[in-house]
Amino acid sequence: xxxxxxxxxxxxxxxxxxxxxxxxxxxxxxxxxxxxxxxxxxxxxxxxxxxxxxxxxxxxxxxxxxxxxxx
Amino acid sequence: xxxxxxxxxxxxxxxxxxxxxxxxxxxxxxxxxxxxxxxxxxxxxxxxxxxxxxxxxxxxxxxxxxxxxxxxxxxxxxxxxxxxxxxxxxxxxxxxxxxxxxxxxxxxxxxxxxxxxxxxxxxxxxxxxxxxxxxxxxxxxxxxxxxxxxxxxxxxxxxxxxxxxxxxxxxxxxxxxxxxxxxxxxxxxxxxxxxxxxxxxxxxxxxxxxxxxxxxxxxxxxxxxxxxxxxxxxxxxxxxxxxxxxxxxxxxxxxxxxxxxxxxxxxxxxxxxxxxxxxxxxxxxxxxxxxxxxxxxxxxxxxxxxxxxxxxxxxxxxxxxxxxxxxxxxxxxxxxxxxxxxxxxxxxxxxxxxxxxxxxxxxxxxxxxxxxxxxxxxxxxxxxxxxxxxxxxxxxxxxxxxxxxxxxxxxxxxxxxxxxxxxxxxxxxxxxxxxxxxxxxxxxxxxxxxxxxxxxxxxxxxxxxxxxxxxxxxxxxxxxxxxxxxxxxxxxxxxxxxxxxxxxxxxxxxxxxxxxxxxxxxxxxxxxxxxxxxxxxxxxxxxxxxxxxxxxxxxxxxxxxxx
Amino acid sequence: xxxxxxxxxxxxxxxxxxxxxxxxxxxxxxxxxxxxxxxxxxxxxxxxxxxxxxxxxxxxxxxxxxxxxxxxxxxxxxxxxxxxxxxxxxxxxxxxxxxxxxxxxxxxxxxxxxxxxxxxxxxxxxxxxxxxxxxxxxxxxxxxxxxxxxxxxxxxxxxxxxxxxxxxxxxxxxxxxxxxxxxxxxxxxxxxxxxxxxxxxxxxx
Numbered sequence: 001x002x003x004x005x006x007x008x009x010x011x012x013x014x015x016x017x018x019x020x021x022x023x024x025x026x027x028x029x030x031x032x033x034x035x036x037x038x039x040x041x042x043x044x045x046x047x048x049x050x051x052x053x054x055x056x057x058x059x060x061x062x063x064x065x066x067x068x069x070x071x
Numbered sequence: 072x073x074x075x076x077x078x079x080x081x082x083x084x085x086x087x088x089x090x091x092x093x094x095x096x097x098x099x100x101x102x103x104x105x106x107x108x109x110x111x112x113x114x115x116x117x118x119x120x121x122x123x124x125x126x127x128x129x130x131x132x133x134x135x136x137x138x139x140x141x142x143x144x145x146x147x148x149x150x151x152x153x154x155x156x157x158x159x160x161x162x163x164x165x166x167x168x169x170x171x172x173x174x175x176x177x178x179x180x181x182x183x184x185x186x187x188x189x190x191x192x193x194x195x196x197x198x199x200x201x202x203x204x205x206x207x208x209x210x211x212x213x214x215x216x217x218x219x220x221x222x223x224x225x226x227x228x229x230x231x232x233x234x235x236x237x238x239x240x241x242x243x244x245x246x247x248x249x250x251x252x253x254x255x256x257x258x259x260x261x262x263x264x265x266x267x268x269x270x271x272x273x274x275x276x277x278x279x280x281x282x283x284x285x286x287x288x289x290x291x292x293x294x295x296x297x298x299x300x301x302x303x304x305x306x307x308x309x310x311x312x313x314x315x316x317x318x319x320x321x322x323x324x325x326x327x328x329x330x331x332x333x334x335x336x337x338x339x340x341x342x343x344x345x346x347x348x349x350x351x352x353x354x355x356x357x358x359x360x361x362x363x364x365x366x367x368x369x370x371x372x373x374x375x376x377x378x379x380x381x382x383x384x385x386x387x388x389x390x391x392x393x394x395x396x397x398x399x400x401x402x403x404x405x406x407x408x409x410x411x412x413x414x415x416x417x418x419x420x421x422x423x424x425x426x427x428x429x430x431x432x433x434x435x436x437x438x439x440x441x442x443x444x445x446x447x448x449x450x451x452x453x454x455x456x457x458x459x460x461x462x463x464x465x466x467x468x469x470x471x472x473x474x475x476x477x478x479x480x481x482x483x484x485x486x487x488x489x490x491x492x493x494x495x496x497x498x499x500x501x502x503x504x505x506x507x508x509x510x511x512x513x514x515x516x517x518x519x520x521x522x523x524x525x526x527x528x529x530x531x532x533x534x535x536x537x538x539x540x541x542x543x544x545x546x547x548x549x550x551x552x553x554x555x556x557x558x559x560x561x562x563x564x565x566x567x568x569x570x571x572x573x574x575x576x577x578x579x580x581x582x583x584x585x586x587x588x589x590x591x592x593x594x595x596x597x598x599x600x601x602x603x604x605x606x607x608x609x610x611x612x613x614x615x616x617x618x619x620x621x622x623x624x625x626x627x628x629x630x631x632x633x634x
Numbered sequence: 635x636x637x638x639x640x641x642x643x644x645x646x647x648x649x650x651x652x653x654x655x656x657x658x659x660x661x662x663x664x665x666x667x668x669x670x671x672x673x674x675x676x677x678x679x680x681x682x683x684x685x686x687x688x689x690x691x692x693x694x695x696x697x698x699x700x701x702x703x704x705x706x707x708x709x710x711x712x713x714x715x716x717x718x719x720x721x722x723x724x725x726x727x728x729x730x731x732x733x734x735x736x737x738x739x740x741x742x743x744x745x746x747x748x749x750x751x752x753x754x755x756x757x758x759x760x761x762x763x764x765x766x767x768x769x770x771x772x773x774x775x776x777x778x779x780x781x782x783x784x785x786x787x788x789x790x791x792x793x794x795x796x797x798x799x800x801x802x803x804x805x806x807x808x809x810x811x812x813x814x815x816x817x818x819x820x821x822x823x824x825x826x827x828x829x830x831x832x833x834x835x836x837x838x839x
Contacts, residue, residue, distance in 0.1 A: 009703035016710030023717040027724075038661055038816055042720070045823035049716050052830040055838065056709045064838045065702035187659045252666045260659050290670045294677030298779070306768035307775045309681060315771035320684050324677055 013060030021053030104189035110175030117167035124158035132544040148530035149216035156219030168339035179582035182263025187256040202242035209235035223310035251285025265600040277342025280366040292328035326377040340477025351427040352419025358411035365404030398448035425499030429480035436472025461521025492568030505553035512546025682776035708751035715744030
């Protein structure tokens with residue numbers, strides 16, 4: 001496949017999202033037991049970041065999303 | 072449960088942090104961060120806008136004297152009732168109840184020295200007068216003409232003043248949102264030691280239920296106003312059906328805020344009534360927990376009923392039904408409160424001070440308005456009554472017979488605390504009776520008028536209604552005289568009123584245990600609280616207040632630590 | 635009560651109680667502010683979904699599809715900045731100033747890259763596809779309004795983080811007292827979360 005922009009973007013999205021998901025999950029695991037309200041909020045935000053990574057991964061591999069035909 | 076000594080050792084925490092007393096006139100009275108001064112600023116500004124909006128109302132009544140042709144032409148009449156409604160809701164009732172009484176009273180009632188964010192409080196206030204002036208300035212460039220609800224497409228075609236209206240109300244909304252955040256954090260975090268939620272005065276419960284409404288609902292309105300502004304100024308299509316938008320969308324966005332807004336306008340008044348009744352019946356309030364929890368229930372349910380303003384907008388029946396049911400359900404916690412208040416009266420030794428008269432009058436007129444609200448919640452009835460004077464009657468019974476009577480009750484109750492002087496009871500009695508008679512004379516016949524078919528927001532109407540309209544206009548003059556008497560009472564008593572001690576009513580909440588008016592630091596020592604305040608048979612449930620009324624010097628400002 | 639327990643926890647770590655409680659107040663106030671900001675976005679998201687549901691086909695015929703691949707790439711940039719921001723705060727709490735500063739600068743750079751990406755996308759939509767804010771019906775209206783609001787929040791966030799960086803260089807924050815950094819991190823994560831929602835509703839569905 002020749003490297004037009006759309007392929008680069010999708011690759012970055014797919015690989016980047018794996019990294020983001022890994023980082024978010026790792027941070028969540030480490031900080032799971034911290035008390036205090038801002039830590040609870042951070043954990044929620046990290047969880048949503050992980051979710052964002054999952055969604056972006058599926059967009060990157062073309063499963064999710066309104067792609068124009070043939071992309 | 073902490074003893075007073077323990078509380079002293081650990082301090083009152085944040086509630087104990089004192090800022091140094093302001094020295095200059097400007098820092099004391101103009102750019103003050105003291106919640107008491109800010110509260111007074113809101114009250115004064117709110118009443119100024121009340122006079123302006125009230126004058127607009129009198130122009131409305133003058134126009135209604137004649138069925139055809141009146142004092143102003145139709146376009147001007149449209150401007151007048153639009154600004155009258157907008158001003159009364161956003162520049163009078165909400166600021167007076169939340170910014171005014173909320174700011175002044177509830178921090179004292181929870182034993183705090185100020186609210187959580189005093190600078191933010193000052194910012195909240197100072198946004199308010201310019202925004203209000205902006206609204207009234209819209210008359211100079213063609214005021215809004217589509218009612219306070221500004222439905223598109225009419226608001227899209229409105230004069231330049233409609234955009235001013237968007238900007239002005241947006242700003243006032245920012246002020247409200249910040250106040251809501253401030254109050255919520257204050258109540259959650261700055262109560263005196265020992266004051267659990269079930270030992271809070273009911274006025275604090277009312278503000279606690281209102282604060283999330285201020286915070287959440289007002290921001291939704293900001294979105295709607297921004298969208299309307301962008302559509303008018305930049306042509307961005309949200310509501311214009313020719314460009315794919317939807318006028319019903321505006322109604323959803325607008326009413327999602329404006330219905331909770333009416334609860335913002337009544338919950339603090341409910342709280343005031345809950346304070347006034349026990350004091351003037353010398354009895355504990357009946358059903359403290361019921362009243363407290365029903366305030367929260369009303370606030371929550373208030374978010375779920377907005378489309379009952381939209382029954383004639385083409386909503387699908389399956390959508391109308393839940394809104395109808397939820398609206399009826401909201402009458403239940405309200406009814407619980409009314410019954411609790413009335414039961415408080417039972418067997419009590421009632422003192423008919425002016426505050427009490429207004430409070431009892433409130434029960435009568437607000438209940439009446441609430442009942443017409445239940446009528447309106449039924450879709451078939453609303454289809455007939457929507458857009459008629461029946462609605463005008465209903466809304467004025469709950470807003471004037473409810474909120475305004477509550478404000479007047481609160482003014483007569485807390486004026487001694489705010490100013491150190493008593494209002495004249497004699498003038499107060501005249502005020503109440505003239506107001507009550509004038510109010511009912513003005514708005515009671517509107518129920519029949521509406522059902523017989525007179526629509527609202529019309530500059531000319533069918534001559535069959537002329538007689539009743541003239542009667543109402545005369546009655547409104549009686550109401551105006553009553554209000555003028557009230558202002559005269561306030562102004563005169565500020566100079567010549569009898570000096571009030573700390574507790575002229577013998578009430579039991581914390582604000583009455585300190586001098587009138589309070590020192591800038593509120594309490595010399597933050598008290599510890601052992602019980603709810605309403606049990607008249609018991610001694611006062613506080614410790615640490617021994618020093619408050621003596622001449623001893625106040626507490627010194629603590630060195631602050633921040634970051 | 636909650637105040638006492640957090641205060642005790644902090645006292646245990648040598649933080650003075652008054653600071654702990656003022657920080658508590660400010661944290662709660664800041665969280666409530668974020669809640670109200672969520673409501674603001676929600677009202678526009680409701681408007682967009684309502685309008686889209688009024689049955690005109692979306693995007694309307696004649697308007698190009700949105701570039702999902704580019705947006706997915708740009709999302710990675712923003713989510714990546716969320717990760718770096720998290721680590722910036724962690725490093726600060728553990729006292730590693732240099733790593734903290736590196737992470738914070740990376741966050742700011744990634745944030746600016748995201749804004750650049752948004753600018754590129756807007757340019758491409760306006761110039762190539764002729765989709766404008768006011769001239770493309772409800773599609774242009776909702777897309778540019780919502781992503782514009784979000785972009786503005788990112789821009790404010792970038793400014794805020796830059797100020798935090800300068801302040802921390804000047805020693806305003808200590809290992810115990812760093813509420814500004816906490817608030818900045820919370821705000822940045824909030825901006826991230828809003829983008830997850832916007833990305834999903836504009837590009838994916």
